Amino acid sequence: MLRFIARRTLLAVPSLLGLLIITFVMIRLVPADPAAALAGDNATPEQVAQIRAQYGLDQPLPVQFLKYLSDVARFDFGDSVYSSRPVAIDIVQRLPATLELTFAALFLATALGIPLGVVAALNHNRWPDFVLRIVSIGGVALATFWIAIMFQLLFAMKLDWLPLRGRSSVGISFAGGPTGFLMLDALLKGRLDVFWDAFRHLVLPALTLSLGGIATITRFTRAGVLDTMQKDFVTYERAVGYPHRRLVWVYVLRNSVVASVTQIGLLFGSLIAGAVVVESIFDWPGLGSYTVNAILTADFKVMLAVTLLVGVIYAAVNILTDIVHGLIDPRLRDQA
Amino acid sequence: MTAPPVLDVADLRVSIRGDEGIAKILDHISFRLERGRILGIVGESGCGKSTLIKSVLGILSSGARIERGEIRFEGENLLAMGDKRLNREIRGSRIGFIPQDPYLALNPVFTVGAQLLEIMRWHAPKSVRNHREHLIALLRRVQLPDPEAALDRYPHQFSGGQRQRLVIAGALACAPTLIVADEPTTALDVTTQGQILVLLRELVEEFGLSMLFVTHDLGVVAELCDDLCVIYAGQSVETGPTVQVLREPAHPYTRALLACHPDRSEHFTGIPGLVPSPLKAPPGCRFAPRCTSARPACPERPPHYVAAGQGHAVDCILHEGSGA
Numbered sequence A: 001m002l003r004f005i006a007r008r009t010l011l012a013v014p015s016l017l018g019l020l021i022i023t024f025v026m027i028r029l030v031p032a033d034p035a036a037a038l039a040g041d042n043a044t045p046e047q048v049a050q051i052r053a054q055y056g057l058d059q060p061l062p063v064q065f066l067k068y069l070s071d072v073a074r075f076d077f078g079d080s081v082y083s084s085r086p087v088a089i090d091i092v093q094r095l096p097a098t099l100e101l102t103f104a105a106l107f108l109a110t111a112l113g114i115p116l117g118v119v120a121a122l123n124h125n126r127w128p129d130f131v132l133r134i135v136s137i138g139g140v141a142l143a144t145f146w147i148a149i150m151f152q153l154l155f156a157m158k159l160d161w162l163p164l165r166g167r168s169s170v171g172i173s174f175a176g177g178p179t180g181f182l183m184l185d186a187l188l189k190g191r192l193d194v195f196w197d198a199f200r201h202l203v204l205p206a207l208t209l210s211l212g213g214i215a216t217i218t219r220f221t222r223a224g225v226l227d228t229m230q231k232d233f234v235t236y237e238r239a240v241g242y243p244h245r246r247l248v249w250v251y252v253l254r255n256s257v258v259a260s261v262t263q264i265g266l267l268f269g270s271l272i273a274g275a276v277v278v279e280s281i282f283d284w285p286g287l288g289s290y291t292v293n294a295i296l297t298a299d300f301k302v303m304l305a306v307t308l309l310v311g312v313i314y315a316a317v318n319i320l321t322d323i324v325h326g327l328i329d330p331r332l333r334d335q336a
Numbered sequence B: 001m002t003a004p005p006v007l008d009v010a011d012l013r014v015s016i017r018g019d020e021g022i023a024k025i026l027d028h029i030s031f032r033l034e035r036g037r038i039l040g041i042v043g044e045s046g047c048g049k050s051t052l053i054k055s056v057l058g059i060l061s062s063g064a065r066i067e068r069g070e071i072r073f074e075g076e077n078l079l080a081m082g083d084k085r086l087n088r089e090i091r092g093s094r095i096g097f098i099p100q101d102p103y104l105a106l107n108p109v110f111t112v113g114a115q116l117l118e119i120m121r122w123h124a125p126k127s128v129r130n131h132r133e134h135l136i137a138l139l140r141r142v143q144l145p146d147p148e149a150a151l152d153r154y155p156h157q158f159s160g161g162q163r164q165r166l167v168i169a170g171a172l173a174c175a176p177t178l179i180v181a182d183e184p185t186t187a188l189d190v191t192t193q194g195q196i197l198v199l200l201r202e203l204v205e206e207f208g209l210s211m212l213f214v215t216h217d218l219g220v221v222a223e224l225c226d227d228l229c230v231i232y233a234g235q236s237v238e239t240g241p242t243v244q245v246l247r248e249p250a251h252p253y254t255r256a257l258l259a260c261h262p263d264r265s266e267h268f269t270g271i272p273g274l275v276p277s278p279l280k281a282p283p284g285c286r287f288a289p290r291c292t293s294a295r296p297a298c299p300e301r302p303p304h305y306v307a308a309g310q311g312h313a314v315d316c317i318l319h320e321g322s323g324a
């Protein structure tokens, strides 16, 4: 198993290197003269030359690339134009909020999608299957922002069950904790009031973000279970008297979730993308809203850092997906 | 009063609803398996052998319907038993099952120990205290090398013969009285097949079992089975003691089958014509269109056995009224 993990991790190195090269080339291609863009519209030629020297843009490309690598390795992305603080610090402060939201959505999508998929498969072509199919097409087709606003109107404004926006209530004083995950930090410090408040704030954005994922995982689990039910080993397990529930929820499901796990991995990427919209609507202080600002103000250092970060997260999720596959299916481990 | 047969199947008819209509997969299957004996069910592939086994175990697919007939196991009609009771008392408990291809029949993502112990967890008799030890002893008995370590391994890590030994142990695990085996040696090479047949014979005697042994291979039947029942296109055409039936085959299909068997004939002859699809099965005797001795009345004659000797019965117009 360790060899398997090591191999999968090594496989990610070329992709990450590729990402570094592409971002490096892109910075040098657009805009035409990065030094001029950095210096601003009213800069004199002397100022542009000075900036060019300061950023090493007058050096040969290989030297520039090495400098770029060493900057990235030291997490030195310079200062954000918008917040005038180091980009790395901004990101470290905002990343936990986004991860908290994404993980919550991923958890919801998995915890609801897998059982719903099994129920749909067991009722193949009967009414629960039809209902779930229609709902799951809806879950993919409906625009996130529309659902988000509908949720806000219903649960926050009309029913007043949940807060409208933000990550915590105004009156709450809480210094934060070591992880940056608000709910986790609150638990660690024994602040149940903060935990509950954070939870209530998380519900609507996480639910909104998870809807597409619930639909996807439901569909893939349903297809996986239907496919597995045709296998000879299911006939065997019925013939030797496995109880029906255990047969389905343990022995069939574990074979079926292989496809779902791939989807969960892919989903994580699209959740981070979806977080941009959801964070803006719910005023969630994460990377999504920060990135939107960066794009609007052409803050290319922030965009670069976020691009690299998302790339690393993608690679990490891919490795994790592979590891989970290996844990589920022993044949994969033995191949490695 | 004599004890009832272990398994008594009478006039079983099963149809399956599919995309192209209703197919009568089994149309009059009758046979009897007496205690302590091995009964071979022989028939070409597609004649309904697996469907017959699924009917006995009550695990037919949802489109299948039992139209008629009885399946009595130790005197009790299994067809009248609810699925709950079948799962609690019959499948895996009193009737053990050996599948055709254990590579496909074992779940690839669970250890064989987990899978076999799952059977024992629900079906082992109370007298068996330690399931794991009991299973290891059985695995040793079926000559699986290194049985302790085997439990923690996965199906793909065994050879075909070893996997067959694993599922044989699984069938024995909960002290059944009947073992149902669906072509258990078909997926194996000839040498391994021979070893498994010897093992099965020993186990039947040692554990006081009865066995329903399904195969398409008359040679295997001759080697292993006390009695046999020949099936053609979902109809049981002849049944009786193996020696007797092989020496004096009464049904034209059995004769043709024997004539084509490579051990028996110098040149391979084969039977002219094709096995009918169960969707368009001919009425009456399904073999009639290919039978060289067919009579005009064959399509009208409803299938039923007539005696052809001591314990030997045949479903054929040629023997009608000829007595024993």
Ligand SMILES: Nc1ncnc2c1ncn2[C@@H]1O[C@H](COP(=O)(O)OP(=O)(O)O)[C@@H](O)[C@H]1O
Pocket: B016, B017, B018, B023, B025, B043, B044, B045, B046, B047, B048, B049, B050, B051, B052, B061, B063, B278
């Ligand atoms: N679920 C099913 N739906 C439709 N037809 C089936 C189904 N199962 C089996 N059959 C048909 O029933 C016939 C007998 O199949 P089977 O019992 O598997 O034969 P055997 O085990 O003797 O090879 C075949 O013609 C097969 O195509």
Ligand SMILES: [Mg+2]
Pocket: B049, B050, B051, B182
């Ligand atoms: Mg078969």
